[in-house]
Structures are given as structure tokens and as C-alpha cells.
Amino acid sequence: MTRRIIEHTADVRLRVEAASLEELFREAMLGMFEIMSCSAGVSPAFENVRIEIYSPDRTSLLVDFLNDVLSRAHIRKECFEEVRFDRLTETELVATLTGRTPARFEQDVKAVTYHEAEVRCEDGVWSTVLVFDI
């Protein structure tokens, strides 16, 4: 599993690689919160948050999943640190999130874009690029 920030003039471009689709989704979520730089927590891990997402294909599913998590993070002022997938297919996922409440986020992520996103698997390595609107 790797994630690496690549240059983008105005926003943030992240390249993620993983050994499975599930790991790719997890790594992308952790990468997003790394960009947001959650400061030290003011509360311990909180209760599980269950989410369900349906999308037309696996790339849209990843972007929609991240945007759903991002929206919850902004509304609940929470930083998610773990995700457990109860179901993950090409077009739907059911997952449970856990995390904590940070003192603040250092960096705003307005949205996860579909720009350049393409979930692919080559030689057993799952990868995509994601551009985050900052």
C-alpha cells in the first residue's frame, strides 16, 4: 500500500496503490484525512458510523464514498481513522467508520473530484489518482 502526493498547481493530487480494492478505498480515505491534517484529538474513538453507497462503476463508487465521508467529517467535525467494509462490489458498498473528534482540521478539502480518477487493477496492483479541491 502506498500513497503519494503529486504536484497540482491549485489543488492536491494523490496517487494511491494497494493490493486489493478494499485496501485502495481505505488508503484513499486515510490519504484524504492526511491532507486535511487532523490535529490531536479532543475525544477518543467514537461510535461506529454505518454508510451505504451505490454508484454506476467502481471509480464513481470510490469518489462518492470519499465525498460521503468528507461531508460527514465536515458536518460532525470528525476525523475518520478506520473503515470496515461489510460489502464492497464494483457498484455498491456497505461500511462502518470509526474515528475521533480533532481539535481542528489544518487544511480544507472542499470536495473529492472525479478528475483523473480511474480505479484500475494491473498485475494485482489496484491504483488510482485522485484530485482534491482545496
Add this chain to the structure above:
Amino acid sequence: MDKKNLERVSDQVWQIPKSYRHDMRVPARLYASEGMLDSILHDRSVEQLVNVATLPGIRKYAIAMPDVHEGYGFPIGGIAAVDPDEGVISPGGIGYDINCGVRLLRSKKMLADVKPVLEKLARSIFREVPSGVGKGGNLKVKGGDLDHILRNGAKRAVEMGYGEAADLDHIESGGRIDGADPSLVSESARERGHDQLGTLGSGNHFVEIDRVNEIYDEEEANRFGLVRDGIVIQIHTGSRGLGHQVATDYLRLMTGSMARHHIRVPDRELACAPFRSTEGQQYFAAMSAAANFAFANRQFITAGIRRAWSHELRDDAIGIIYDVAHNVAKLEKHPGIGQVLVHRKGATRAFPRQPVLIPGSMGTASYLCVGSEKAMEETFGSSCHGAGRVMSRTQARNKISADELRQRLRNMGIIVEAGSGKGLVEEAPEAYKDIDAVIDVVHGAGIATKVARFKPLAVVKG
């Protein structure tokens, strides 16, 4: 894409012909000086402009301004006008920060009055106008009250006591876009935005106190009440989390509906729907509601600045010169073309004699220009929106230290009140293009002409 793909139309205009790529429906036009081309071609902005030229219903040209830089979907600094009956509306042509824009205020105070209390003023504005990532304010608006804001924008803020009726005469569209439908704004969007009215946010958003340091057009400057060494204040922010969520919601909707409308785009972020379709009309009404939220936000911030001014200078006589949206889509009538839906993403409307507000970076300068007939003929009445980034945020953080930057700005006589050192360095002057060169292009092309130049005295940001 390299220089050999560009055809020179004039000293400021370059064209990428339709033949460059088989899926282009119209040529693309770039406003830039020859000296800017290497820098502009360094990132993917011109390829993104070519992608815009493939949108169904696009008229005349896909256009980029000299502050263009890489975005997602559209480049930042991109303009596309589409036929409302045959064409599409694309949330990626507006951006996530719907109605991000600039408001320019004018104080009756002069440089000599303000200078002795500048630090106090900056601190006072920092207190009155909350800033920072996801930061909420004291004003929490929900339910029916939020619906009023979404429907009526700055007008509702004035009705609530945040400003005067005369303020509305100096805001694009009177601070209210018709056709907004609050019922099409999701609960998530409402929750993200309900406590963010009157707040700046983070990133490149700011309040800046400036002095007028140069006047180029005395007649127009008089019209706006500007004199040399007079004081103006700029506000740069938008629709905050509410707008971000509206864009996210409708991009997702359109991604799912494109196949049904038989639309294919070269970049998923250009997801779109026919303007007259249900999805197109719903997005337009929700986008208008978010745009109204942004107009109201800048009105509440203006009230905060007036309070700070009153506290430190015993004077709240601050007027609005103008307020422009630079991330929005609008139905407009254009000569020889008729009605078009103009997408402006990081581009400012520049109708004849309309004030065009173009902020530079925090250490350089900003400009007030006015729009022209030439802009109506060439750019669907549009001009640039700022200096435009040239350095990535990562590069800026690696190269510049917050302490060094604060000291450098202080040595230039510029006071900074910023919540985040990281956020500050990302917006350092060297991360942006030369604003004077950008303005020379739009002035030289005649699409927006120079009225006055402002130099920063104090910068307040998240």
C-alpha cells in the same frame, strides 16, 4: 500541447483550432502575452480548455483568461457559453465554491487616518469575521430562515439588519439570483453551511485593507469615489460548505444520468446534463440558491467589517463599490448570439462600464477595472479573476517559512492576521503570477480597462 499548437490571433490572443482534436466542437482561445505561454503550458490547463471545447452546445470558443491555471474539469480562468436549448450545464464549469467572488468596499477614511490604528483594525476584523477550515460563526440559520437566505441572498441579510438597502444597488444581480429553489438544496448541504454565514473559510479567501496607490482613469475613479491614498477593503470568499456540497450532490447526479442523455465527456469532472433537462434545471436552481448564500455571506462579512471600523475609527461609513461572482453560470443575452448560458469558473463578468474586481496576491497589488463592449464581442462579457497560481501548495510549503513570510510582509509595511501559518505560506506572493502582467493582457486586449491599482496594508485570513 505546446506552443506550435497555438495560432497567434493578436498580441494577447492565441487560438487552438478545432482541428487540434477530433472531438472539439469549437476552437479554444487563450488570452495571454507571448511571455506567459511557457508558464501556462507548464501544467494541464490548456488541455483542460480543449476538453471544455467538446461540451455539447458550446458557442464560438472555449475561452481562458491570462490567470488560467490547472483545475479539474474546466481550468481555473475558463469561460464557456452554451446554447440553453441545445447545450448542457456542467457543475465542473462553475466549481465547488459556487459564487466565490470579490466585494470591494470604500471607506471615507484616508491612509493617514487608518495607518496609526492598522494593527488594531486588522485584529478587530479577525475577531469580527471568523475564519479557518470549516469554521462556523455566531450566526446560525436553519429551516425557513435559511430558505429565505437561499431564495433572496444579500437582500435577506439587509432585511435582517446587516446593511442598508442601498448596498444592494452595488452587487452583481442585486445580490440575488432569480429562480433559486431552496427545496433542491440537500440536508447535508444545509448542515454544512448553516453556521458558516459571515465567515471567510480558509485557502485563498481573505479580507484585505488596501490603499489606492495609482489611478489610471480619473473619470471612472470619480464615479466610484476613489482618490489616491484613499482606503478600500476587499472581501474574497464564497458559499462555504453549503456550496461545496451542492456541487458534490449534483455532480454525482449528473455522473449517473449522462448515459441516459447520450452524453460523453473526456473528463468525468465535466459531467453535465442538458440545460433544459430535469437534472439541468434542478442543478441551476440549486446553484442559484448557493450563489445567493454566498452573496448573503459577503453581506454579513461587510457588517462585521463595519463593526470593526466603528470600534477602531468611530466610523462605519463604508460603502460598497461592487460585488462580483467569479464561479457561476448565468443566462445572459449577448449581441449577435442571443441568449446563452455562460459558465465562468475563475472568471469575472465584465459588461460595459461594470466594475471588474481583480485581486492580486497578499504582497503585490490588486486592480479595479471596468468591462467593455470588446468583452461583449469577444469573451461573452468576461475578464480574468485574479493573478492565478503558478506554484503548487506543496512547493510553497517546502520553499517558504511562515515566520520569514510574516517578517518579509511586515518589512513591506503589510500587517498579517492569519490563523494558520501553513495556510499563509500557501498563499505567498511568489505562488502567484505577476498581477501587473495579467492586467496588462486584459487591458491590452480591451476586455477590461484599468481604473485604479491598490496596494495591501493589512491581510486577514484563516
